[in-house]
Amino acid sequence: MNNNLSADVVVIGAGVSGSLLATRLAKAGKSVLLLESGPKVSRDALVERFRASAFKSDFMSPYPFSEMAPQPRYTPEPNGYLQQTGPHAFNAQYIRMFGGTSWHWAAQLWRYVPNDFRQHSQYGIGKDWPIAYDDLEDYYYQAEVIAGVGGAPDNGSPRAKPFPMDAVPASWLQQRVTDRLAPDFTVLDDCTGRNSRSFDGRPACCGNNNCMPVCPIDAQYHGGLAAAQAEASGVNIITEAVAYKLEHDIQGNIVAVWYYDWNKVSHRVTGKTFVLSANAIETPKLLLMSVSDKFPQGIANARDNVGRNLCDHPAIGVTFDVDEPIWPGRGPVSPCSIGQFRDGEFRKEHAPFRIDISNASQVASVTKELLQQGYFGKKLEEQIQFRAARRLSIKNAMEQLPDPNNRVTLSSKKDPLGLPTPELYWSVGEYEQRGAKVTRDNYDAIAAKLGATNIKHSKEGEFSNRQHITGTLSMGLDPASSVTDAFGRAHDHENLFMVGTGVMPTVGTCNVTLTAMALALRTADKILEETQHA
Amino acid sequence: MKRKHSRSKDLTAENPFAVIDKKEKNMKQYSRRGVLKVIGLVGLTSMAGKMIPLPRANAAMVEPNAALLANFIQVSRQLTLHETLDNTVSEALCHALNMTQERFFEGLTQLKTLLDANPDWLEQPVLRFPEAHVDAETLAKNILGGWYNGVVGKGYKAICVTYINTLANKAVSDKLVPPSFSYGPCGSWAKQP
Ligand SMILES: Cc1cc2nc3c(=O)[nH]c(=O)nc-3n(C[C@H](O)[C@H](O)[C@H](O)COP(=O)(O)OP(=O)(O)OC[C@H]3O[C@@H](n4cnc5c(N)ncnc54)[C@H](O)[C@@H]3O)c2cc1C
Ligand code: SF4
Numbered sequence: 001m002n003n004n005l006s007a008d009v010v011v012i013g014a015g016v017s018g019s020l021l022a023t024r025l026a027k028a029g030k031s032v033l034l035l036e037s038g039p040k041v042s043r044d045a046l047v048e049r050f051r052a053s054a055f056k057s058d059f060m061s062p063y064p065f066s067e068m069a070p071q072p073r074y075t076p077e078p079n080g081y082l083q084q085t086g087p088h089a090f091n092a093q094y095i096r097m098f099g100g101t102s103w104h105w106a107a108q109l110w111r112y113v114p115n116d117f118r119q120h121s122q123y124g125i126g127k128d129w130p131i132a133y134d135d136l137e138d139y140y141y142q143a144e145v146i147a148g149v150g151g152a153p154d155n156g157s158p159r160a161k162p163f164p165m166d167a168v169p170a171s172w173l174q175q176r177v178t179d180r181l182a183p184d185f186t187v188l189d190d191c192t193g194r195n196s197r198s199f200d201g202r203p204a205c206c207g208n209n210n211c212m213p214v215c216p217i218d219a220q221y222h223g224g225l226a227a228a229q230a231e232a233s234g235v236n237i238i239t240e241a242v243a244y245k246l247e248h249d250i251q252g253n254i255v256a257v258w259y260y261d262w263n264k265v266s267h268r269v270t271g272k273t274f275v276l277s278a279n280a281i282e283t284p285k286l287l288l289m290s291v292s293d294k295f296p297q298g299i300a301n302a303r304d305n306v307g308r309n310l311c312d313h314p315a316i317g318v319t320f321d322v323d324e325p326i327w328p329g330r331g332p333v334s335p336c337s338i339g340q341f342r343d344g345e346f347r348k349e350h351a352p353f354r355i356d357i358s359n360a361s362q363v364a365s366v367t368k369e370l371l372q373q374g375y376f377g378k379k380l381e382e383q384i385q386f387r388a389a390r391r392l393s394i395k396n397a398m399e400q401l402p403d404p405n406n407r408v409t410l411s412s413k414k415d416p417l418g419l420p421t422p423e424l425y426w427s428v429g430e431y432e433q434r435g436a437k438v439t440r441d442n443y444d445a446i447a448a449k450l451g452a453t454n455i456k457h458s459k460e461g462e463f464s465n466r467q468h469i470t471g472t473l474s475m476g477l478d479p480a481s482s483v484t485d486a487f488g489r490a491h492d493h494e495n496l497f498m499v500g501t502g503v504m505p506t507v508g509t510c511n512v513t514l515t516a517m518a519l520a521l522r523t524a525d526k527i528l529e530e531t532q533h534a
Numbered sequence: 535m536k537r538k539h540s541r542s543k544d545l546t547a548e549n550p551f552a553v554i555d556k557k558e559k560n561m562k563q564y565s566r567r568g569v570l571k572v573i574g575l576v577g578l579t580s581m582a583g584k585m586i587p588l589p590r591a592n593a594a595m596v597e598p599n600a601a602l603l604a605n606f607i608q609v610s611r612q613l614t615l616h617e618t619l620d621n622t623v624s625e626a627l628c629h630a631l632n633m634t635q636e637r638f639f640e641g642l643t644q645l646k647t648l649l650d651a652n653p654d655w656l657e658q659p660v661l662r663f664p665e666a667h668v669d670a671e672t673l674a675k676n677i678l679g680g681w682y683n684g685v686v687g688k689g690y691k692a693i694c695v696t697y698i699n700t701l702a703n704k705a706v707s708d709k710l711v712p713p714s715f716s717y718g719p720c721g722s723w724a725k726q727p
Contacts (some may be wrong), residue, residue, distance in 0.1 A: 056694075208714050210713040327709050331723035363703065363710065371679055376613050381705040
């Protein structure tokens with residue numbers, strides 16, 4: 001056991017949130033130690049693993065699995081790491097590796113709309129945040145500058161300054177869909193952290209169409225870059241270090257974190273301030289595992305709120321063949337979306353949503369479909385060309401209301417280090433089911449405008465995850481109904497902070513990570529302000 | 535307690551949480567390393583132009599000889615209607631199908647006999663063999679799957695044999711490159727393809 005590890009600030013989890021916070025603290029002169037449960041793997045190794053994978057449509061497949069820091073996997077069969085107990089499966093994907101889950105993402109970096117922060121006072125449903133859009137506006141911009149974000153300026157989220165990056169030019173698909181859906185539907189450039197010019201030592205996007213699961217040239221920003229920057233800024237990063245317990249003193253302040261290395265040797269790390277950024281499922285797990293006589297339900301859980309209000313965007317999708325060739329697969333995979341259903345009085349009645357239009361290559365999936373149908377020879381190739389040129393895939397990001405019954409707990413199963421695996425209960429309610437119905441009607445209207453044939457909706461009543469996991473460490477003013485305060489500090493533990501998407505009380509209608517990045521920078525500033533005064 | 539654990543071990547296909555079932559045991563029998571060599575095969579050979587010898591996957595397995603390989607190429611030509619097929623990919627697919635399908639060569643010989651005896655089956659728009667030969671139809675589709683998507687076998691037995699050299703990628707190569715390869719300078723995708 002190594003007992004000598006110590007730092008001003010100990011951060012747990014080298015994903016994008018923890019890495020940004022650690023970088024800011026280190027640059028301000030703090031000693032920072034960052035514990036990361038997974039290994040360090042280079043981008044080129046991941047690209048090779050993608051090309052060699054038999055399961056290219058599963059974004060997890062290039063990412064190495066270790067039983068020492070297990071992650072959920074679904075291909076070729078679900079590995080059952082996440083125990084499901086609810087009526088709807090919460091099939092979360094996350095990566096336990098230096099850099100975290102945003103290795104495989106589309107770098108969509110949206111701001112919430114202002115009403116998302118005051119949803120309850122405005123519409124009488126959901127929750128208000130303890131902060132307003134204006135409290136975050138400047139932090140949003142700081143995060144956009146770090147990631148090099150570009151997008152459509154007029155997208156419902158007011159900005160004090162223009163985007164730091166021009167958007168990547170629209171593909172032919174995007175241009176055709178935009179023209180043909182107007183004026184009923186307004187198609188906007190997505191807000192993405194994707195280089196349209198060389199920036200921060202990385203090249204401009206050259207259209208590899210592989211943003212998910214891994215950009216081969218780092219034209220898009222991701223957590224691996226954030227973690228590398230933390231290391232370059234002087235943060236001491238220990239990989240293959242699985243935090244499993246927080247230790248507190250008599251007042252309830254955290255004094256140490258314990259971790260296992262991959263040989264199951266235990267280490268104790270002391271510090272003055274602790275920050276949990278192990279994602280919205282593993283952070284609650286760590287808190288729930290950290291039981292003591294004083295805190296028999298776990299750290300930060302005196303009022304049984306840790307892990308509750310688990311939210312994602314329960315998504316439904318549609319695919320169809322457009323009546324003209326649009327050739328998905330040229331340029332970035334996720335270029336544009338329809339934002340007009342993100343906010344409005346209708347939120348009193350049904351869930352709001354954003355409609356995402358995919359530009360991912362359809363060649364492999366239509367080929368599989370055609371082979372199943374028995375096509376062969378020249379006819380098979382003609383049909384591959386025909387369908388791959390016309391197949392359009394769309395899905396939504398629909399807001400789910402926080403429900404305390406939807407939650408993360410500890411299962412009775414143990415991983416090879418002897419740590420419990422997460423158990424999830426998830427149910428999609430009436431409000432979202434009504435939102436799904438409206439989405440479906442709009443899908444049909446979109447399909448009609450594009451002269452669609454071969455329309456296939458996802459199965460009614462079934463929802464897929466968009467991997468925007470929120471709510472489980474919800475921030476709020478009232479300790480009775482929240483886990484952390486407006487800065488991500490645990491209500492009952494003065495020197496314990498949490499960052500990442502878990503602290504976000506509601507999930508909104510956009511990909512959540514820009515908000516988590518902004519909040520992490522804000523928490524870093526709060527820690528600096530307090531510890532400098534101290 | 536000190537566990538023995540090798541850091542370099544690639545555990546991608548392992549599943550410590552599921553009940554170890556028969557499929558997984560099979561997977562381990564023919565060894566991940568063998569599979570990975572097949573995976574490497576076409577990537578390497580298509581560039582370097584030479585073949586890497588495969589380890590014998592298991593003692594009972596029939597290895598493809600020249601005659602069996604010739605059968606495979608002939609059946610592949612009939613199904614794809616391509617007169618010339620890449621030799622390296624042929625050989626790799628044949629190996630991989632042999633590793634993932636039970637009694638592959640027996641099935642292949644049967645399929646060849648059927649196709650030779652019933653040329654009209656390949657004159658129809660889609661493959662639909664008589665009910666008695668549904669296994670042969672499945673094998674034909676699996677062979678096509680290998681050529682067009684580069685993958686053979688299912689579940690834990692699935693092997694990626696080739697990626698850039700799939701016939702599906704070739705069929706669209708005037709418009710698209712396989713994902714993860716560069717399309718062109720930023721914005722080149724704005725033009726009508
Ligand atoms: C396929 C996919 C596409 C996505 N696309 C987008 C997108 O386009 N836009 C967007 O906004 N979001 C997207 N997301 C979501 C996004 O990836 C997450 O919101 C983001 O990664 C969260 O960042 P984080 O730092 O909070 O957590 P993570 O990135 O999950 O990082 C947590 C880190 O903590 C480590 N850790 C866990 N447990 C422990 C422990 N016990 N001890 C030490 N370390 C630990 C993990 O190994 C990991 O490195 C996508 C997600 C997926 C799966
Ligand atoms: S399109 Fe290609 S280069 Fe551009 S971000 Fe996506 S993967 Fe990277």
